[in-house]
Amino acid sequence: MQGLSLNTRAAIMSVLLLVGGLLVWELSIPAQQTVGELTEYERLTGGGEARAGVPPPSQVIVKAWEELSNPFYDAGPNDKGIGIQIGYSIYRVLTGYALAALIAIPLGFLIGMSPVAYRALNPFIQVLRPISPLAWMPLALFIIQDSEASAIFVIFICSIWPMLLNTAFGVAGVRSDWVNVAKTHELGPLKTAFTVILPAAAPTIVTGMRISIGIAWLVIVAAEMLVGGTGIGYYVWNEWNNLDLTSVIFSILMIGVVGMLLDTMFGLLQRRVAYVE
Amino acid sequence: MKPFLSIEKLTQRFPDGKGGELTVFEDATFGVEKGEFVVILGHSGCGKSTIMNILAGLADPTGGGVIMDGQEVKGPSLDRGVVFQNYSLLPWLSTLKNVTFGVAARHPEWSKAQVTEHAVKYLGMVGLEGDVIHRKPSQLSGGMRQRVSIARAFANHPKLLLLDEPFGALDALTRGTIQDELLKIWGGTEQTVFMITHDIDEAILLADRILLMTNGPFARVAESVEITIPRPRSRTEIVEHPNYYAIRNHLVQFLGRRSKEMAGSRTGTDTNRPEPMRIDRTAPADEPESRRPPLRAVND
Known part of the structure; x- marks a missing residue:
């Protein structure tokens, strides 16, 4: 040893x-x-x-083997392979997440660059941020009138805050020396933003993105339990209604594995943009 | 005729936080000739760095102005290169990329190969070659980082090179080595240099002329001391020169005593021009005029 x-x-x-x-x-x-x-x-x-009892692990392993050996079968609305269900969940998470990033990162840049904008927007952010994303669900369903889009909206609204705040924080914290280097080399505002501020703030921004993807994956399960139809969250709830606890346990494990993979991806990205002062 | 760089009635005031104003310096007026190495010497807090920031275009003066080569200094420019005390290298770029960053900004029309070749040449001039240039600044020592910063500044051939206490963060031995290297690179160019320091020996070694600043508030550039020691100089030889200790004593006296005595009051004159000072103990009789190495031209 x-x-x-x-x-x-x-x-x-x-x-x-x-x-x-x-x-x-x-x-x-x-x-x-x-x-x-x-x-x-x-x-x-x-x-x-x-x-009906909690199944032993041997049963779960057998179930996992069955499911994973044919993950993409489709035998009607209530009987789809685990791969299809997870695929739907990932599609929703990535769509909502990408929309959030598209707004949060440029907006965070502006807020970070301008102390006035930071102070003006701060009260709104502080009130909106602690709202449980699922609380938006009824409003989203009423306004959007589409359960699929509502689930994506819920992902959007929950993943926007960490990215927005971290981007603003990272941009505001860029050392003035580096900005001075850009200035003395006559770089324009856009060139400065991309060649100096973005790489300088990247570690903080990517940390925000990593927190966001984690939250988005937590929320999608709950959101899909509410909207139903497809997705890993719906699958868990459906198997609970079928009293198939083996499937419930198996899907819980799959949620964990996918979440870990998403986090690892951002962990790798984080390592790429990291620098030592 | 105006000198190459003309600082005219430069005044800087800051709000003092109690509703009043703090005057850092007032009506400072002096000039720097083309190709001259001028060092400004003074205690911390006397406004040296403020002057530097104004020359770099990173700060605006309350009054007065700076004219370089017939043009008023407004905002930062590639014509004025800056070496900062804390190196200011971009930590996510390699050593080479930190220099090509500057070269590419100066010569946007150059090809990538040209930019790299130029950067490698200047890194070589400060003794950085081979594998080292692909390392990140965090993997370099303080002295090596400052070398990169100097290479970046020289590679751009600015009309004026500003050095803001470039060796302040280095240990004495490293400082000596890099001072020698700076002299070596500078010797091969007609580069005009304006440098801040509070190290007297460093100032004597490097400068054609030293500007002495009194303590703030109302700091002023009181004297302009010509360094009457011929070039090329080396740290070990200049101490043997008869003028060395005479000049050094004068500077020590100024910083130790007179900078305080002259501080804190308005002079009443409109322009605070430094008083020219020439200390030369080399008797012309011992050394015929023809054999004396030529001294550089001095303003005023």
């Missing part, structure tokens, strides 16, 4: 924790009683029905 690298030791420990956890979970699920052992009374009161 001593001779192994830190990473190897951590990996071994992770595997042990996983196996141990799964084992405890598997053993703590009581076995289903078979019909033959029941008394007549129990049989009459419905005790022979398979009781």
Whole structure:
């Protein structure tokens, strides 16, 4: 054990924790009683029905294998592959998120450059920011009249704030020396914005984008439970209505994996734009 | 005839935060000739940096103006290159890119290869070659960073080079090396340089002429001391020169005593022109005129 690298030791420990956890979970699920052992009374009161219980991990793994080996099948509105459901969710998240970035980053730039704009817009931002994105849902459904677009709007409204605030903060915090370098080299405002201010503020901006994508992925599940139809959030809720807890657990895990992948992507982007002063 | 760079009745006042005004300096008037290396020496807080910022075009004076080469200085320009004390390199760009950034701004019509070649040449002049030029500034020592900054400024051939305490953040040994390098690069050009420092030895080594500033408020450029030590100079040889300690003592006396005595009062005159001062202990009898190395022309 001593001779192994830190990473190897951590990996071994992770595997042990996983196996141990799964084992405890598997053993703590009581076995289903078979019909033959029941008394007549129990049989009459419905005790022979398979009781809905938390499924053991072995069942979840089997389910995962089934689902992942055919992720894109489409057998009607209530029976689609996990890949299709996740695809819908990612499409909504990315659309709403891209619209938010399109507005938040230029607007954040302006706010960061102008102390007047910062002070003028600050009260609105402070009031709008803490609103739970789902609170917008009824209003969005009424105004937009389309559940699909409303879900995208909810993603838009929840991911705009961290990007807006971080962009403004990052731009306002660009060191005046660097701006002076741009000035003494006679760079125009646009050239200064792209060659000096943007790279200088990029780490802060990307941090905001990373926070936003995390929030957007949290919110899409809840939003899809409300609007229904498609998406991983709808899938979870639908399987709950079917009392198929194996599928519920499987989809919970998938939500985690996709969220992790989205976060990792922005983590890589963050590393690319980082610099040491 | 006006000097190449003419600072005329320059006045800077700031609000003092109590409803009044603080006059940093008033009616400062002096000139710098083409090709001259002028150093301004004074205590911190006397307004040296304010003068520098006005010359760079990064700040506007309350009154008066600066005329360079017949044109009034308004806003920053590529004609006035600046080396800042904290290097001001862009940390996300490599060393080479920090220099090409400036070269490309100066010569937008040049091809990428031309820009790179020019930048590499100037980095080579400050001793940065090979792998080093692809490193980020954070991977360089303070001295190397300032070299990059100097290369960036020289590569652009500005009409006036402004050095704002360029060696202030470096240790004494590194400072000496880079001073020598600066002299070497400058010697090959007709570059006009205006530099701020509070290091007396550095000023004597580098300058054709030292402007002495009194303490603020109402700071003024009181004297203009000609450095009567022939070039090329080296740090080890100038201390042997008979004028060295005479000039040095004069500067120490000024900074230590007279800068305080002369501070804080208005002079009453319209223009605060520095008093020219020439200290020369080399007796012409010992050294015939013809054998003396030529001194550079001096304003006033």
